[in-house]
Amino acid sequence: xxxxxxxxxxxxxxxxxxxxxxxxxxxxxxxxxxxxxxxxxxxxxxxxxxxxxxxxxxxxxxxxxxxxxxxxxxxxxxxxxxxxxxxxxxxxxxxxxxxxxxxxxxxxxxxxxxxxxxxxxxxxxxxxxxxxxxxxxxxxxxxxxxxxxxxxxxxxxxxxxxxxxxxxxxxxxxxxxxxxxxxxxxxxxxxxxxxxxxxxxxxxxxxxxxxxxxxxxxxxxxxxxxxxxxxxxxxxxxxxxxxxxxxxxxxxxxxxxxxxxxxxxxxxxxxxxxxxxxxxxxxxxxxxxxxxxxxxxxxxxxxxxxxxxxxxxxxxxxxxxxxxxxxxxxxxxxxxxxxxxxxxxxxxxxxxxxxxxxxxxxxxxxxxxxxxxxxxxxxxxxxxxxxxxxxxxxxxxxxxxxxxxxxxxxxxxxxxxxxxxxxxxxxxxxxxxxxxxxxxxxxxxxxxxxxxxxxxxxxxxxxxxxxxxxxxxxxxxxxxxxxxxxxxxxxxxxxxxxxxxxxxxxxxxxxxxxxxxxxxxxxxxxxxxxxxxxxxxxxxxxxxxxxxxxxxxxxxxxxxxxxxxxxxxxxxxxxxxxxxxxxxxxxxxxxxxxxxxxxxxxxxxxxxxxxxxxxxxxxxxxxxxxxxxxx
Amino acid sequence: xxxxxxxxxxxxxxxxxxxxxxxxxxxxxxxxxxxxxxxxxxxxxxxxxxxxxxxxxxxxxxxxxxxxxxxxxxxxxxxxxxxxxxxxxxxxxxxxxxxxxxxxxxxxxxxxxxxxxxxxxxxxxxxxxxxxxxxxxxxxxxxxxxxxxxxxxxxxxxxxxxxxxxxxxxxxxxxxxxxxxxxxxxxxxxxxxxxxxxxxxxxxxxxxxxxxxxxxxxxxxxxxxxxxxxxxxxxxxxxxxxxxxxxxxxxxxxxxxxxxxxxxxxxxxxxxxxxxxxxxxxxxxxxxxxxxxxxxxxxxxxxxxxxxxxxxxxxxxxxxxxxxxxxxxxxxxxxxxxxxxxxxxxxxxxxxxxxxxxxxxxxx
Numbered sequence: 001x002x003x004x005x006x007x008x009x010x011x012x013x014x015x016x017x018x019x020x021x022x023x024x025x026x027x028x029x030x031x032x033x034x035x036x037x038x039x040x041x042x043x044x045x046x047x048x049x050x051x052x053x054x055x056x057x058x059x060x061x062x063x064x065x066x067x068x069x070x071x072x073x074x075x076x077x078x079x080x081x082x083x084x085x086x087x088x089x090x091x092x093x094x095x096x097x098x099x100x101x102x103x104x105x106x107x108x109x110x111x112x113x114x115x116x117x118x119x120x121x122x123x124x125x126x127x128x129x130x131x132x133x134x135x136x137x138x139x140x141x142x143x144x145x146x147x148x149x150x151x152x153x154x155x156x157x158x159x160x161x162x163x164x165x166x167x168x169x170x171x172x173x174x175x176x177x178x179x180x181x182x183x184x185x186x187x188x189x190x191x192x193x194x195x196x197x198x199x200x201x202x203x204x205x206x207x208x209x210x211x212x213x214x215x216x217x218x219x220x221x222x223x224x225x226x227x228x229x230x231x232x233x234x235x236x237x238x239x240x241x242x243x244x245x246x247x248x249x250x251x252x253x254x255x256x257x258x259x260x261x262x263x264x265x266x267x268x269x270x271x272x273x274x275x276x277x278x279x280x281x282x283x284x285x286x287x288x289x290x291x292x293x294x295x296x297x298x299x300x301x302x303x304x305x306x307x308x309x310x311x312x313x314x315x316x317x318x319x320x321x322x323x324x325x326x327x328x329x330x331x332x333x334x335x336x337x338x339x340x341x342x343x344x345x346x347x348x349x350x351x352x353x354x355x356x357x358x359x360x361x362x363x364x365x366x367x368x369x370x371x372x373x374x375x376x377x378x379x380x381x382x383x384x385x386x387x388x389x390x391x392x393x394x395x396x397x398x399x400x401x402x403x404x405x406x407x408x409x410x411x412x413x414x415x416x417x418x419x420x421x422x423x424x425x426x427x428x429x430x431x432x433x434x435x436x437x438x439x440x441x442x443x444x445x446x447x448x449x450x451x452x453x454x455x456x457x458x459x460x461x462x463x464x465x466x467x468x469x470x471x472x473x474x475x476x477x478x479x480x481x482x483x484x485x486x487x488x489x490x491x492x493x494x495x496x497x498x499x500x501x502x503x504x505x506x507x508x509x510x511x512x513x514x515x516x517x518x519x520x521x522x523x524x525x526x527x528x529x530x531x532x533x534x535x536x537x538x539x540x541x542x543x544x545x546x547x548x549x550x551x552x553x554x555x556x557x558x559x560x561x562x563x564x565x566x567x568x569x570x571x572x573x574x575x576x577x578x579x580x581x582x583x584x585x586x587x588x589x590x591x592x593x594x595x596x597x598x599x600x601x602x603x604x605x606x607x608x609x610x611x612x613x614x615x616x617x618x619x620x621x622x623x624x625x626x627x628x629x630x631x
Numbered sequence: 632x633x634x635x636x637x638x639x640x641x642x643x644x645x646x647x648x649x650x651x652x653x654x655x656x657x658x659x660x661x662x663x664x665x666x667x668x669x670x671x672x673x674x675x676x677x678x679x680x681x682x683x684x685x686x687x688x689x690x691x692x693x694x695x696x697x698x699x700x701x702x703x704x705x706x707x708x709x710x711x712x713x714x715x716x717x718x719x720x721x722x723x724x725x726x727x728x729x730x731x732x733x734x735x736x737x738x739x740x741x742x743x744x745x746x747x748x749x750x751x752x753x754x755x756x757x758x759x760x761x762x763x764x765x766x767x768x769x770x771x772x773x774x775x776x777x778x779x780x781x782x783x784x785x786x787x788x789x790x791x792x793x794x795x796x797x798x799x800x801x802x803x804x805x806x807x808x809x810x811x812x813x814x815x816x817x818x819x820x821x822x823x824x825x826x827x828x829x830x831x832x833x834x835x836x837x838x839x840x841x842x843x844x845x846x847x848x849x850x851x852x853x854x855x856x857x858x859x860x861x862x863x864x865x866x867x868x869x870x871x872x873x874x875x876x877x878x879x880x881x882x883x884x885x886x887x888x889x890x891x892x893x894x895x896x897x898x899x900x901x902x903x904x905x906x907x908x909x910x911x912x913x914x915x916x917x918x919x920x921x922x923x924x925x926x927x928x929x930x931x932x933x934x935x936x937x938x939x940x941x942x943x944x945x946x947x948x949x950x951x952x953x954x955x956x957x958x959x960x961x962x963x964x965x966x967x968x969x970x971x972x973x974x975x976x977x978x979x980x981x982x983x984x985x986x987x988x989x990x991x992x993x994x995x
Contacts, residue, residue: 158899220899222915223915224899226918234915235916235919238915258931259916261931262913263916265929269928318931322931324929325928328927329927332927422807422808423805423806424806425811434927466808473717473718536716
């Protein structure tokens with residue numbers, strides 16, 4: 001290009017460089033009361049460049065008219081071969097001239113948008129588009145096509161015209177795909193238009209910038225689809241964005257890892273465990289790229305090290321917590337599939353599912369390979385090997401459940417290291433609650449009742465001390481959750497002991513004592529839960545809040561049942577227990593009478609309560625007459 | 632008044648205050664006296680929207696003539712009283728810069744005279760609190776004693792700074808099983824009287840101003856949280872009964888600065904600058920999960936520092952009042968609308984975490 005060498009051209013290039021510098025670097029230092037000072041200076045330079053280009057263009061066109069009259073006629077002859085409506089080829093001298101002008105329009109557009117003059121910005125971007133739309137898409141202008149559309153997408157989304165934004169971005173997307181299919185050579189970057197010879201970007205840098213622009217297209221599309229509530233697609237585009245960041249090494253490791261871990265949680269909610277596992281394995285591997293965790297000693301030395309240590313430990317613990325949820329949900333979903341109508345393991349169903357899985361295994365393997373995978377050449381193997389440590393298939397028996405449980409438990413230990421009770425109370429307790437939930441679902445797979453009971457005992461052991469120490473003034477909701485869970489766990493243990501005892505002929509004193517202890521412990525926690533609802537003056541609310549309605553009535557109902565289960569050989573105590581039980585059943589019935597809307601929330605419990613309210617008095621009277629006759 | 636008692640269970644109450652029109656605030660053009668709203672009753676405000684006006688309902692709406700004393704009585708009196716009884720309380724001030732937040736909370740700027748009729752909610756709360764303390768101590772005949780500690784922090788750009796220690800670097804939020812969420816290493820100053828508490832407050836407030844020039848921080852971009860921890864000790868027969876409670880007085884950043892975090896609508900997060908990260912990709916994914924089927928999942932992105940610090944006040948068993956300040960000028964229509972909408976949403980804020988009840992196998 002002859003123009004490249006002229007001193008006039010050199011001035012243009014220098015102005016361009018300066019405008020970029022002003023806009024990207026200097027503008028950050030602008031004062032609060034004049035926040036766009038550098039941007040305005042950059043704008044003036046761009047306008048000057050625009051004038052110079054126009055001047056050069058007129059000169060060049062003049063030369064072209066004189067020297068290559070015949071050539072220009074040839075171009076006209078060629079025209080029908082071009083894409084419809086495109087008057088010149090993107091890589092022709094005319095095409096280059098248009099592209100160069102379009103680049104200036106592009107930067108003017110971005111400049112106006114950044115300085116909050118959106119309409120003017122839009123006009124410049126549209127002019128930019130008009131200029132290059134005359135030309136066929138080539139290596140020279142494809143990057144500009146995509147970036148201008150990205151900007152217009154952002155602009156229109158900001159005006160709440162999401163569909164319009166979607167239109168621009170989707171064209172950018174298809175343009176990239178088409179270019180990569182038909183050409184695929186490293187395209188020119190916007191900056192390449194204004195450099196003197198010898199200062200062009202390297203091939204590698206050109207590719208990097210081009211691919212980054214496209215990654216941004218996908219990233220904007222992810223947001224657009226989210227705003228359009230097309231969640232499935234939004235999820236896909238998030239996945240692709242992450243995938244590309246990794247492929248082109250355009251990411252901050254910790255940030256990437258957290259995004260991938262978050263995506264795993266999305267897949268969990270869609271019960272896509274294979275994808276969830278893949279995201280988590282990738283998150284774990286990529287997080288290690290963020291560098292070594294500074295030692296405690298180093299952290300004490302400098303604030304920067306201290307912050308780095310804190311951040312690395314925290315993010316890794318967060319990822320561990322995502323793994324816990326993975327294990328937990330996998331097991332819970334399996335449980336849902338395998339349980340019968342009273343919540344026990346359905347052996348026929350288990351057999352059936354095992355058979356079905358053997359048949360499916362091959363199919364699954366194929367599907368697995370076609371799924372989008374994360375990883376660059378460096379990390380792919382480590383990601384895959386991490387994946388192999390835990391299954392992504394629903395466990396169907398105790399052994400399978402146990403192996404997932406153990407992985408989950410190891411992440412519990414890891415997460416607890418950072419989220420220690422001292423300093424991270426809420427997080428620590430949430431992890432304990434997950435740990436307890438892991439035991440609970442594992443117990444479902446256990447056939448031996450005594451061993452199952454021991455698993456529940458482990459839950460009690462981890463939750464009880466915390467529940468005792470936790471200050472309800474600050475942690476009311478967590479306290480309630482723990483009280484309720486402990487009550488339920490004791491209740492389950494009571495039921496298990498009852499089943500065991502039913503198999504024996506005559507329960508011994510020790511068993512009875514144990515059983516009564518479980519009953520009263522369960523009652524104690526239900527009672528604590530119910531007491532937490534009372535007003536400061538100790539009054540139980542006449543009307544329960546929505547989110548407390550069911551738990552409170554269920555607690556009352558369970559207390560009633562537990563009261564009647566207590567074993568005693570003393571008739572007076574028996575009578576007292578039954579009266580208490582009747583009182584609680586009555587409470588449920590009366591509350592629902594006074595608040596009919598509560599009926600649907602506790603249908604089964606209400607039905608049984610009504611029955612008990614009619615039966616218990618007979619039983620109580622019988623005992624009373626027994627006592628009377630004895631006296 | 633029966634309906635008012637019913638709503639006592641609500642964790643959060645909202646008080647809307649309309650400031651008078653004044654010249655030279657930059658929020659109205661000279662001579663433009665048109666208003667964008669009217670206070671239609673003590674509980675409702677009518678906003679002159681097009682095509683038809685909209686009415687918003689709150690626990691209380693105060694018009695331009697409402698005195699500082701009246702604001703204090705309806706908002707803070709009750710909260711200070713329950714603090715004496717061992718409950719935590721929080722008062723937030725929310726609104727656009729220039730809508731009268733500081734006037735409502737503190738009073739006229741550069742206020743040194745403690746008996747000024749125009750003094751705001753905070754000095755009045757101090758007076759009332761120490762009035763109650765002294766009365767309790769007298770009544771109990773020395774069996775009861777109180778200890779009052781103050782801390783004052785600022786949250787700017789998700790960093791926490793100690794306003795009582797101007798040389799401190801940013802601090803961490805931590806949690807303790809007994810004392811809840813606290814700022815680790817924040818200076819605590821004892822106050823034995825309202826005047827002393829006010830001294831601590833004004834010292835910190837000055838630091839806030841200083842910070843705004845030396846580090847290019849604008850005060851309205853930061854949240855300031857003044858916390859009083861009240862410890863009462865009652866010596867009965869051989870038992871010592873200790874109770875603590877907290878009173879948080881919060882001056883939120885100007886609402887116009889928060890547009891980015893609240894109701895952000897459909898605006899796309901941009902990443903065109905090479906160094907800028909795609910962090911908010913995670914926010915997109917999070918939004919996808921909100922419509923999920925109640926699965927047990929973990930969210931890696933934490934709450935903002937402010938909501939974490941005041942977690943207990945946003946639902947749970949603390950008493951909380953939000954004072955939403957609005958400017959009535961028609962030039963402020965947009966900001967006023969968004970403040971009124973925020974105030975209405977605030978009533979719905981609650982910690983949604985609930986008892987995790989297993990409905991399977993309940994009844995055997």
